[in-house]
């Protein structure tokens with residue numbers, strides 16, 4: 001699998017888990033808006049934040065605070081609910097990424113089942129697009145889901161790379177390679193259908209290279225690892241190193 005491409009690859013820094021740490025104690029520190037500012041200074045191309053229905057990390061007030069803190073494009077991740085749609089329409093972020101959510105899950109476990117919800121998602125997306133947000137769907141690298149994403153009017157798909165990251169971490173090379181192939185195939189199909197292709201979830205310094213080499217990808221969203229790594233080397237250094245590895249993988 002050769003990923004040689006001239007297409008630039010953006011890094012969206014997800015600051016959710018700065019809020020996780022803040023919420024562990026209550027109060028204001030550490031401040032996700034400050035993290036977003038620092039990410040911008042370190043060379044991030046965008047800021048991602050996920051306003052979960054249970055507000056376990058990002059809370060409503062973080063959305064305007066982060067938007068005011070940076071000039072970068074904001075990618076608001078959210079479930080396809082009426083409450084979240086109203087919030088997105090009030091703030092009009094650059095991008096809205098619709099993700100599946102279950103309260104019991106520890107983190108986003110899988111992709112959105114777009115194929116099973118075509119009519120509802122079509123109607124849900126239309127006002128977001130009309131308000132000027134680019135609409136992205138967070139999906140598994142599955143051809144039926146990519147085709148459904150194109151049908152419902154999404155402009156972008158973000159491929160969930162969590163399974164690939166887990167197989168690689170477990171040392172299951174066969175499953176890791178098979179998942180990587182699925183990601184290459186889904187990316188090529190999405191691009192062919194006119195969708196912009198992003199990827200994210202669980203990326204770190206050990207697994208980002210093969211993903212960054214997928215030629216159709218134009219954006220990676222990375223958060224949990226970068227916030228964790230910030231404890232050891234600082235957020236600025238963690239973001240710069242991730243950028244370096246992404247660029248290297250692209251060459």
Ligand SMILES: CC(=O)[C@@H](O)[C@H](O)COP(=O)(O)O
Pocket residue numbers: 014016049050052077099106107108138200201202223
């Ligand atoms: C959808 C997604 O992948 C991200 O939002 C990220 O994983 C951080 O949020 P959670 O850890 O709450 O899923």
Ligand SMILES: NCC(=O)COP(=O)(O)O
Pocket residue numbers: 014048158199200201202203221222223224225
């Ligand atoms: N959509 C994926 C994202 O924003 C970051 O995921 P993670 O790096 O926090 O797992």
